[in-house]
Amino acid sequence: MRKQESRSSSPFLSSTTPNWANSTLEHSLDFYCNKLGLRETFRLDREGTPSPWIVYLQIAPGHFIELFPGTTGENKSS
Template sequence: MLTVSSIAHVAIRVTDVERTLDFYSGKLGMREMMRLDRDGRLWLLYLRITDTQFLEVFPEGVGERAAERDAVGFNHMCLEVADIDVALRELDAAGVPLIRDKQMGADGNWQAWIEDPDGHRIELMQMMPDSLQAKAIARMAASG
């Protein structure tokens, strides 16, 4: 059986790389790690989330925006933040509007939602000690 250790990257296709970099690097603080060219043109670039997790950005997306929430396919990515209130103040200062205000999720974690310039939905989540995920992690650690 395959053992997966983490999500290494999430890939998105975008319409405007510079606008995307302004959002993810300029407003969310992700650093560009590298670019790969193919046939003399930008093929993809990597943005750092952690040392082992990346956002892979492909240029030349077609269409106006990402698929709607109920469409089959990629729905959203979730970025964990240490303190959701601090994160929301930083986003407000950077001019990033919320598409869904801060609320307690059904899983017991604080969450709020934004979207990037191409309409990719991003959940911001503060993991709470009594959340369903934290309890499941504790159970799994105890059972070995």
């Protein structure tokens, strides 16, 4: 008997969506869109946070990178 994998119909509920905090959205978008050729899919706003809150870039159908503008993040090497 083969184990069936549970798949969500929404790619945004997956724990495999990479995300990066970045301090300069314009530089990040220039790199990902103009240099690597990714496409900005959409932006999300959230009340009480700087706008946009998250920017989604499409890598491939159903696969995205999340950019969190205006943050420094905690992705430091130990």
